[in-house]
Amino acid sequence: MKILVAGSTGNTGQRLVHELKERGHDPVAMVRDNSDTSGLPEGVEQRIDDLADLSDSVVDGCEVVIFAAGSGGDTSAEMTDKIDRDGAKALIDQSVAKGVRRFVMLSSIGAGDPDPDSDLAHYLQAKHEADEHLMKTDLEYAILRPVALTDDGPTGEIRLGDNVDPKGEAARGDVAKVLADAAESPDWVGKVLAMETIS
Template sequence: MKVLVAGATGSTGARVVEHLQVRAHVAVALVRSSSDTSVLPEGVETRTGDLTDLRDDVCDGCDAVIFAAGSGADTDADMTDRVDRDGAMALVDRAKAAGVQRFVMLSSAGAESPDPESELGHYLKAKHDADEYLKASGLSYAIVRPVALTDDDGEREVRFGDEVEPDGEAARGDVASVLVDALASERWRNRTARMESIG
């Protein structure tokens, strides 16, 4: 499967690219012209693009998309909207036009019902809007909502859904593994679930 990865040079996205290669998928890393591509495995195909101004053909030739991008903790509300909401929605549109088989979205716990008064309220609302847009798109989708992320690799021991502890943690390595699992798993077809690492 040929998979476009948005956010491929980020902390989670780079792990996604590695998992795709290990599982014999072909990763296509969506990168900005200013991205540090040294974090990517040697020989990975790259495709230049910016989530705030995507080309119409950005998904052409790809079988699936994994959205693992994020505006970052230090960005303002406008950039959060442009990347986490509008950028994600634009990529959904490009994926649908290109006929991709599945769109896997990295979201966040709390996006199901964001509290506008919370510290992360604006970010979670942007994620919520992008998730709902994907659900309504007609694409086959999977939406993964991890709790607080750590930079650990994890042990591939995870749990999903209502049993997830709100104050738990999710290792980025585990999250990347789940995102790649969700590409073809029937268990993940049109599913939205919280996740946490328990290993």
């Protein structure tokens, strides 16, 4: 499948692009004009675009879109809204308009019911609004809400669902594999699942 990855040069996105390629898919890396693309697999198609100002052709020809982008923990509330809320919504809307079949969202634990007293309240609210926007479309959707991310590789030891420890950790390597699963498997359609690494 041709699968667009938004956030392809991030810590999780790079792992995801490699994972998709290893599984025999045709990943398309959405990159900003000044992005460091040295961590992407050789020969992977790149489309220059920006979630803060999305073009109307970035999803063309793709069956699946995976949103693995993020504004980052130290950015302003304005940038969080631009990327994590408005950028995600714009990519969702374009996916609907261009006939994309499935949209996989990398969200966050707590986005289902954001705690206004949390240090991450604004970020979680932005993620919440993007998730809700996706669920109201006719796209096949899957939403993954991992706990705090680490830069560890895949362990294969994960827990999904309601029994996840919200104060646990999730290895980015495991997150990348689960996102790839969500892009492929019919079992993921319509699912919103929390995730942690348990090893």
